[in-house]
Amino acid sequence: MNSNIELISLTNMIKKITFLIFITSMACVMAQDKNFEDGFIVTTNSDTLYGKIKKDKKSVMSKKIYFAKNGGDSGVEFFKPSSLKGFSLSDENYVSVDFNNTKNGKKIASKRFAQVLVNKEVSLYKVDLDASEINYEYESPAYYGYVLKMDSSFYSLTQEEVISNRTEKGISFKSGLPYHANKKYTTIRKYYIGILKYAFLNCSRISTQINNLKFADKSMIKLIYDYNKCMK
Numbered sequence: 001m002n003s004n005i006e007l008i009s010l011t012n013m014i015k016k017i018t019f020l021i022f023i024t025s026m027a028c029v030m031a032q033d034k035n036f037e038d039g040f041i042v043t044t045n046s047d048t049l050y051g052k053i054k055k056d057k058k059s060v061m062s063k064k065i066y067f068a069k070n071g072g073d074s075g076v077e078f079f080k081p082s083s084l085k086g087f088s089l090s091d092e093n094y095v096s097v098d099f100n101n102t103k104n105g106k107k108i109a110s111k112r113f114a115q116v117l118v119n120k121e122v123s124l125y126k127v128d129l130d131a132s133e134i135n136y137e138y139e140s141p142a143y144y145g146y147v148l149k150m151d152s153s154f155y156s157l158t159q160e161e162v163i164s165n166r167t168e169k170g171i172s173f174k175s176g177l178p179y180h181a182n183k184k185y186t187t188i189r190k191y192y193i194g195i196l197k198y199a200f201l202n203c204s205r206i207s208t209q210i211n212n213l214k215f216a217d218k219s220m221i222k223l224i225y226d227y228n229k230c231m232k
Helices: 002-031 191-199 204-211 217-230
Strands: 036-043 048-054 065-069 076-079 084-089 092-103 106-118 122-128 144-150 153-157 160-171 178-189
Touching (some): 084 106, 092 144, 122 217
Antiparallel strands (some): 036 048, 048 065, 065 076, 084 092, 092 106, 144 153, 160 178
């Protein structure tokens, strides 16, 4: 009876050891994957840990990253934005931010990793989004949003496509008969324009620049640099 119990215990132990070896081996394989590149993470305690980070789609990396510490024996770990202050990979720096996306007129709050585009007194970060988080049907989609940091305040900068149905009535030129038709119209709601106007009220000379501002990295970066100069 005792020998049977010992045999069962030994078998269970072997299974556990085998499983641990398998997990460790898989972690090592992942760490050696060609998609892993040198980088570092910054913990919530402001500790900097160097290792390798998996370079994934930016929309994926905005939600979580995979990290293997140099000289560590814990294998590959994954971190969400709530677990880190930020990370650096391929000469790109990312920070953890609170981001309010807008879809169908509703704000959707989440914690995200955002790429640092401008790191000044007033900073600008970019949050990459996936297809399920945006609302585009006819216009060229923008798979991203921005976050503006001023002092200790964060402002989410977004836009979205809005589709409306309208009924047109008139007289047909060909038949001379009355007609009505349902048509779809699309507009882009540029929520970021109003937010930037509010945030930059104390610099009147860039108001025209805001009115015509494109929702693109180059335009946004120039605006933030111009505002920082305005405040000096």
